[in-house]
Amino acid sequence: xxxxxxxxxxxxxxxxxxxxxxxxxxxxxxxxxxxxxxxxxxxxxxxxxxxxxxxxxxxxxxxxxxxxxxxxxxxxxxxxxxxxxxxxxxxxxxxxxxxxxxxxxxxxxxxxxxxxxxxxxxxxxxxxxxxxxxxxxxxxxxxxxxxxxxxxxxxxxxxxxxxxxxxxxxxxxxxxxxxxxxxxxxxxxxxxxxxxxxxxxxxxxxxxxxxxxxxxxxxxxxxxxxxxxxxxxxxxxxxxxxxxxxxxxxxxxxxxxxxxxxxxxxxxxxxxxxxxxxxxxxxxxxxxxxxxxxxxxxxxxxxxxxxxxxxxxxxxxxxxxxxxxxxxxxxxxxxxxxxxxxxxxxxxxxxxxxxxxxxxxxxxxxxxxxxxxxxxxxxxxxxxxxxxxxxxxxxxxxxxxxxxxxxxxxxxxxxxxxxxxxxxxxxxxxxxxxxxxxxxxxxxxxxxxxxxxxxxxxxxxxxxxxxxxxxxxxxxxxxxxxxxxxxxxxxxxxxxxxxxxxxxxxxxxxxxxxxxxxxxxxxxxxx
Ligand code: F6P
Numbered sequence: 001x002x003x004x005x006x007x008x009x010x011x012x013x014x015x016x017x018x019x020x021x022x023x024x025x026x027x028x029x030x031x032x033x034x035x036x037x038x039x040x041x042x043x044x045x046x047x048x049x050x051x052x053x054x055x056x057x058x059x060x061x062x063x064x065x066x067x068x069x070x071x072x073x074x075x076x077x078x079x080x081x082x083x084x085x086x087x088x089x090x091x092x093x094x095x096x097x098x099x100x101x102x103x104x105x106x107x108x109x110x111x112x113x114x115x116x117x118x119x120x121x122x123x124x125x126x127x128x129x130x131x132x133x134x135x136x137x138x139x140x141x142x143x144x145x146x147x148x149x150x151x152x153x154x155x156x157x158x159x160x161x162x163x164x165x166x167x168x169x170x171x172x173x174x175x176x177x178x179x180x181x182x183x184x185x186x187x188x189x190x191x192x193x194x195x196x197x198x199x200x201x202x203x204x205x206x207x208x209x210x211x212x213x214x215x216x217x218x219x220x221x222x223x224x225x226x227x228x229x230x231x232x233x234x235x236x237x238x239x240x241x242x243x244x245x246x247x248x249x250x251x252x253x254x255x256x257x258x259x260x261x262x263x264x265x266x267x268x269x270x271x272x273x274x275x276x277x278x279x280x281x282x283x284x285x286x287x288x289x290x291x292x293x294x295x296x297x298x299x300x301x302x303x304x305x306x307x308x309x310x311x312x313x314x315x316x317x318x319x320x321x322x323x324x325x326x327x328x329x330x331x332x333x334x335x336x337x338x339x340x341x342x343x344x345x346x347x348x349x350x351x352x353x354x355x356x357x358x359x360x361x362x363x364x365x366x367x368x369x370x371x372x373x374x375x376x377x378x379x380x381x382x383x384x385x386x387x388x389x390x391x392x393x394x395x396x397x398x399x400x401x402x403x404x405x406x407x408x409x410x411x412x413x414x415x416x417x418x419x420x421x422x423x424x425x426x427x428x429x430x431x432x433x434x435x436x437x438x439x440x441x442x443x444x445x446x447x448x449x450x451x452x453x454x455x456x457x458x459x460x461x462x463x464x465x466x467x468x469x470x471x472x473x474x475x476x477x478x479x480x481x482x483x484x485x486x487x488x489x490x491x492x493x494x495x496x497x498x499x500x501x502x503x504x505x506x507x508x509x510x511x512x513x514x515x516x517x518x519x520x521x522x523x524x525x526x527x
């Protein structure tokens with residue numbers, strides 16, 4: 001396929017656009033602008049079969065311990081299983097527990113939203129600050145932004161993640177502590193950044209409310225799997241919303257980690273979100289591989305990484321509400337599939353996860369699309385758009401969608417030198433104005449950005465990432481690659497401020513960097 005142009009594929013088959021499109025679970029995927037033939041798809045599906053994809057999908061849904069290095073199931077799909085269904089982990093049905101937490105979350109959110117939940121000084125909560133990082137932040141932020149149109153505007157939501165004190169300071173600078181609720185979201189409740197920010201929040205609250213320790217119970221709730229640490233921090237376990245070790249951080253936005261989402265949009269919308277996830281789960285589990293949206297998207301990603309040597313994949317939502325969706329997908333895809341050994345521990349003999357990146361359209365068009373169209377790298381693109389706007393301003397939604405469609409068309413078909421000449425372009429300028437084309441893209445369209453639509457979209461990418469991992473034979477559910485940096489940072493922290501100069505344990509570069517920082521570091525008194 002390397003030498004076959006999309007122009008030729010479309011010329012040979014005028015119905016390609018209809019034939020290479022699929023609609024399921026409310027998502028329409030046009031994959032015709034990919035550099036594939038029917039034969040390519042047949043071979044990719046054969047590869048999926050050879051890799052046991054169907055069996056792996058079943059193993060995930062059945063709760064087998066597919067996260068082998070952590071000896072855990074990866075059961076985010078159980079988070080959206082309907083009440084009354086059964087998913088067994090070690091012989092125990094986990095679905096009733098999932099729904100019990102959802103009900104506790106709903107009770108809490110209703111009481112805050114209705115103003116029944118009062119702060120220490122008797123005021124109702126007008127602000128909620130989610131403190132978390134990674135999966136305990138990116139999903140909640142992304143969902144809050146995506147579903148803003150459905151949110152309770154009288155409740156201000158903020159998110160603090162970075163250990164940089166600026167993040168916390170700017171998030172609370174205009175808030176009244178008496179009206180502020182903190183949600184400390186951390187699966188482990190030991191994460192450096194989150195615990196530092198949670199301590200800062202506790203100090204800020206106590207300072208603002210005259211040091212009354214009882215205030216903590218009215219202003220702090222926790223989302224975690226670690227009750228002991230939650231208690232140790234001073235949060236009443238009655239104000240803790242739990243989840244389970246079989247929910248990976250980057251797969252947790254539909255667990256209690258979504259408490260801020262539910263607070264913003266209310267329990268009914270949160271349930272719609274879960275229903276959307278579930279629709280895509282059911283499709284992924286039941287549809288034949290050849291008519292399976294996440295499977296096709298996953299296989300296409302493998303195709304470009306392994307057969308065209310592409311290293312990145314751009315996700316380009318044509319919807320401002322999805323502005324944090326690419327950032328969310330970065331953790332989902334890259335923490336999952338950034339692996340260099342197989343699940344058995346052998347070095348892989350092929351490339352694995354690509355870099356996911358992107359910005360909402362049309363902004364990206366005025367920034368990096370130049371490279372997409374005329375650079376030397378091929379970047380497969382996912383365009384995402386909705387047919388109905390949530391904010392219809394005259395014909396601006398048509399302009400938005402026209403731009404999305406135009407980009408896919410331009411990438412695929414480009415503009416030849418002859419076409420450029422025919423426009424009267426002087427010869428010396430022709431090479432600069434040629435668009436080679438043959439640049440692949442998917443176009444994903446949904447009717448309208450609703451909570452259910454968001455659930456479908458997220459589940460689609462979750463399962464696409466899973467499909468890729470199954471082909472590459474890697475474990476998508478561990479993240480050992482984040483450990484080394486964390487451990488080294490713990491060693492360096494005291495060395496930056498200690499009395500004695502650090503020595504020995506570091507390389508020359510790191511040592512010199514530490515020394516220079518020490519010499520310029522602001523003395524504590526001036527913090
Ligand atoms: O550092 C990576 C990571 O473990 C992510 O996988 C996770 O989402 C994030 O840290 C936060 O972890 P926790 O929810 O335990 O604070």
